[in-house]
Amino acid sequence: MATEQQSNIAILGAGTIGRGFAVAFAAAGHSMRLYDPDAAQVDAAREQALASLASLAHHGLLDGAPEVIAARITPATTLAHAVADAALVQECGPERAEVKAAILGEADAHAPPHAVLASASSALPASAYAADLAGRARCLVAHPGNPPFLLRVIELVPAPFTDTETVARAAAIFTAAGLHPVHVAREIEGFVFxxxxxxxxxxxxxxxxxxxxxxxxxxxxxxxxxxxxxxxxxxxxxxxxxxxxxxxxxxxxxxxxxxxxxxxxxxxxxxxxxxxxxxxxxxxxxxxxxxxxxxxxxxxxxxxxxxxxxxxxxx
Ligand SMILES: NC(=O)c1ccc[n+]([C@@H]2O[C@H](COP(=O)([O-])OP(=O)(O)OC[C@H]3O[C@@H](n4cnc5c(N)ncnc54)[C@H](O)[C@@H]3O)[C@@H](O)[C@H]2O)c1
Structure with a gap:
């Protein structure tokens, strides 16, 4: 069984933030699956991740060889495959409530029961798109700074329906990835950052x-x-x-x-x-x-x- 230290991560959306998370998690020893409906985004993300890892190594900020670490980022061709054995699903899709609702809905249907479903949303709270999900108690916002592999803080914002256990599990996984969790007491537009x-x-x-x-x-x-x-x-x-x-x-x-x-x-x-x-x-x-x-x-x-x-x- 995977330890918290090596949890499998699913990253949904391979744009700016998805790429940044991929580097942060891979550098911390996590393996992950990266999904985006636009396959070209996944290819570009893997290329850019390798470049960022090489740059981190150049500055003495990486433990290990960039190529070995980059190999922890595996592409997934479907969302269901990406989340199948994830401890944390990190949604990094467009900042639109209906898109986030669809992504998290599919993740909720296919992720293992213990998986945390987190959204990188910059301003939209989870109650704007996760309230109708069967698994809403495992949903929250995990908002990073950009890029997450350099700015080592992550805001955890629970909705009124989020389990405290979900917040604790998310905090443990992000801490293991070297990101310091900041607990935001309740949903507020724009959070703290x-x-x-x-x-x-x-x-x-x-x-x-x-x-x-x-x-x-x-x-x-x-x-x-x-x-x-x-x-x-x-x-x-x-x-x-x-x-x-x-x-x-x-x-x-x-x-x-x-x-x-x-x-x-x-x-x-x-x-x-x-x-x-x-x-x-x-x-x-x-x-x-x-x-x-x-x-x-x-x-x-x-x-x-x-x-x-x-x-x-x-x-
Ligand atoms: N860019 C930042 O500085 C920043 C910082 C913190 C948080 N965020 C938040 O992170 C999220 C992603 O932002 P970004 O800047 O990476 O956007 P982006 O436009 O760079 O990337 C979004 C990606 O989502 C993909 N996508 C579209 N539909 C999808 C689906 N159904 N499933 C999975 N992926 C899908 C797109 O193809 C694209 O690659 C947003 O909610 C944003 O507000 C952004």
Whole structure:
């Protein structure tokens, strides 16, 4: 019997995300079947997967020979064959509810009873296309970043009808594939990844519209400023480390300015005392204030390593 470490995976849809998942799972030692009604997509996916694996190997990020790892990706000529012995079915078809409903319906009919049925949907929740399936309790969204073999997080979003056991099994399989599961408490459009991305994109569009900055300069501010820090720490840890006294002091000093910026855009999501207290409690549990200076030095060193890698790449 296959262990969790070597679970068989079925990937349905061999476009951008299906290819990325194929590389991530193969690199982690899983064997898989890749299905797409357009056979040319499967051929192109296998070719591109080999190129991505070779590139990972070139950067010292692959354990094993690219050709051996790529051989774990087997084409399937029918969806039924692809899912026949899968522990995880990862749906990567078009972002259309009726197409996802059809794909998952067929997967539900042919996958073994223990298989988890996950959709890579970017914004559509599982309840928009899996509610009528007999096996709906084993359906959920598993939303990756692109490409999944580089961005090592996956959002697990259960529908109201998803079994907690399904979420746990999905989390174990993705963890074994080196993807860190993020549990999204309930269905919400765009989940967390795209809501965060969306907040920034909405502001970026508005700044361009109002003639405040160019597209190039906004990308530069993120690439060489905000994003450089975010490659080491997230937005909460960023402001926690930016202000002596931590995030509580940051909220006290700058909360009103951020509230005014939000109000300018018609947004009213106040950082209430209670909300700030909750954020502070979570941050202090992760980083006691006595370790604050050491963590700041760690962040700086992490940014220095990124800058050194960028410099080496441009030399
Ligand atoms: N591209 C991204 O950055 C990204 C990131 C995260 C999630 N997603 C989501 O992943 C899913 C796939 O997106 P993509 O960018 O890979 O799209 P894509 O257009 O590159 O690929 C979709 C693939 O699905 C295939 N397909 C069509 N009908 C099918 C069927 N009945 N069964 C199986 N495959 C079928 C198509 O032939 C195509 O190869 C979407 O839900 C998308 O929102 C995309």
């Amino acid at each position: 795209n809501r965060l991305q969306g907040a920034m994109l909405r502001e970026a569009y508005a700044l361009v519209r109002d003639g405040i900055a160019s597209v190039e300069d906004i990308d530069r501010i993120v690439r060489d400023g905000l994003g450089l820090r975010w490659s080491a720490v997230g937005p909460f840890e960023t402001v926690d480390l930016n202000t002596q006294g931590g995030i509580a002091e940051h909220a006290r000093r700058l909360g009103p300015a951020y509230a005014r910026m939000g109000a300018e855009r018609g947004q009213h999501d106040p950082w209430t005392e209670q909300l700030v207290a909750d954020v502070v409690r979570q941050r202090r549990a992760l980083l006691p204030l006595e370790d604050w200076s050491a963590r700041g030095a760690w962040r700086d060193a992490a940014i220095m390593r990124t800058l050194a890698a960028r410099k080496a790449a441009s030399d």
